[in-house]
Amino acid sequence: MGRIEFWFEFASTYxxxxxxxxxxxADEAGHDIVWKPFLLGPVFNSxxxxxxxxxxxxxxxxxxxxxxxxxxxxxxxxxxxxxARFPQNGLLAARCTLALPEAARAAFVKAVYxxxxxxGALISEPAIVSRCIVAAGENPxxxxxxxxxxxxxxxxxxxxxxxxxxxxxGSPTFFADDxxxxxGNDRLEDAFDWLAAPLQIMSIGGTR
Amino acid sequence: MGRIEFWFEFASTYxxxxxxxxxxxADEAGHDIVWKPFLLGPVFNSxxxxxxxxxxxxxxxxxxxxxxxxxxxxxxxxxxxxxARFPQNGLLAARCTLALPEAARAAFVKAVYxxxxxxGALISEPAIVSRCIVAAGENPxxxxxxxxxxxxxxxxxxxxxxxxxxxxxGSPTFFADDxxxxxGNDRLEDAFDWLAAPLQIMSIGGTR
Numbered sequence: 450m451g452r453i454e455f456w457f458e459f460a461s462t463y464x465x466x467x468x469x470x471x472x473x474x475a476d477e478a479g480h481d482i483v484w485k486p487f488l489l490g491p492v493f494n495s496x497x498x499x500x501x502x503x504x505x506x507x508x509x510x511x512x513x514x515x516x517x518x519x520x521x522x523x524x525x526x527x528x529x530x531x532x533a534r535f536p537q538n539g540l541l542a543a544r545c546t547l548a549l550p551e552a553a554r555a556a557f558v559k560a561v562y563x564x565x566x567x568x569g570a571l572i573s574e575p576a577i578v579s580r581c582i583v584a585a586g587e588n589p590x591x592x593x594x595x596x597x598x599x600x601x602x603x604x605x606x607x608x609x610x611x612x613x614x615x616x617x618x619g620s621p622t623f624f625a626d627d628x629x630x631x632x633g634n635d636r637l638e639d640a641f642d643w644l645a646a647p648l649q650i651m652s653i654g655g656t657r
Numbered sequence: 658m659g660r661i662e663f664w665f666e667f668a669s670t671y672x673x674x675x676x677x678x679x680x681x682x683a684d685e686a687g688h689d690i691v692w693k694p695f696l697l698g699p700v701f702n703s704x705x706x707x708x709x710x711x712x713x714x715x716x717x718x719x720x721x722x723x724x725x726x727x728x729x730x731x732x733x734x735x736x737x738x739x740x741a742r743f744p745q746n747g748l749l750a751a752r753c754t755l756a757l758p759e760a761a762r763a764a765f766v767k768a769v770y771x772x773x774x775x776x777g778a779l780i781s782e783p784a785i786v787s788r789c790i791v792a793a794g795e796n797p798x799x800x801x802x803x804x805x806x807x808x809x810x811x812x813x814x815x816x817x818x819x820x821x822x823x824x825x826x827g828s829p830t831f832f833a834d835d836x837x838x839x840x841g842n843d844r845l846e847d848a849f850d851w852l853a854a855p856l857q858i859m860s861i862g863g864t865r
Contacts, residue, residue, distance in 0.1 A: 509826045519858050529860035618717045635843045650727050652737035
């Protein structure tokens with residue numbers, strides 16, 4: 450049936466529950482997921498002049514976010530531990546996502562998010578990323594080597610630029626196949642509802 | 658049964674659907690609402706150094722917000738029009754909320770949000786605020802006069818300071834009677850669920 454684009458940065462906290470939940474929702478509705486890794490650092494910097502996560506730059510928001518994330522994960526039945534570092538450097542994992550065959554991406558992405566947020570592991574470490582590649586049924590040496598190719602580096606850079614061009618300002622972001630954009634784990638169900646039947650919006654911003 | 662504190666700034670976009678929805682949810686569950694107007698300007702300025710709404714300061718977030726708000730309002734069956742100005746100055750309306758008897762506050766607050774977001778009226782105008790006081794069944798001259806009292810001005814100032822002390826960084830914010838904080842229209846149902854039965858949180862941030 451439809452297609453949903455899932456744009457994600459591995460460091461992003463609320464992208465963890467979204468990544469763990471999206472497959473079941475897509476399978477249930479018979480939709481395909483397009484996995485779109487990108488880097489949030491350049492986006493935050495370019496759009497808001499930030500050099501750190503807004504949750505670190507504004508501690509009052511960070512304190513609330515960790516508590517809220519704990520509630521969200523408790524509701525979703527997901528384990529949550531303090532990450533080894535926040536935000537983590539997700540560059541290697543993002544490149545490996547693109548280096549993997551499409552069929553292996555879902556398992557890899559979930560393994561990396563679990564390493565970050567359920568295991569408290571350092572996802573910038575090649576040994577941790579390798580373990581996630583193995584969990585996805587692929588050969589870590591081959592994928593790691595491919596992740597260093599210029600074409601993969603360029604693809605990740607192009608993803609980040611495309612994200613900004615399309616108005617992405619955070620992670621997770623979802624696009625329905627008509628281009629409608631949804632931001633945040635809280636909007637995942639709405640994005641699937643939209644794929645099934647776009648809302649009739651008669652007010653401001655309404656185009657249909 | 659329980660009590661939910663509803664902290665709100667009249668300029669805030671997502672506080673509009675929250676204000677229009679909260680009474681039905683509270684009534685259904687048999688909970689009381691404590692109406693807590695405060696000013697978001699000093700909060701944004703003190704915590705994030707902002708001198709305007711973040712939706713204006715960062716246009717990419719603003720563009721998404723207006724579209725998302727249109728979807729949220731469409732789902733909730735609420736009309737939405739372009740406000741006369743964004744953000745509006747809600748000082749007079751906030752003071753009038755505190756000048757009103759508690760029983761009249763719900764109707765007044767909803768009338769002001771509707772004036773701002775459904776009618777596109779200027780809620781800084783005394784004539785508009787007076788109309789909202791009438792809608793709440795009270796005498797506008799008496800309430801307007803009371804809104805200028807030093808005690809009312811001091812109460813609004815104290816609300817804003819209390820909000821910051823308790824970690825509020827946006828509107829709408831809800832507190833359950835055990836102090837659990839919820840931010841955003843998206844968390845309104847969660848706040849009521851929490852009042853009925855707090856989640857068991859075993860992960861980070863867990864205190865129970």
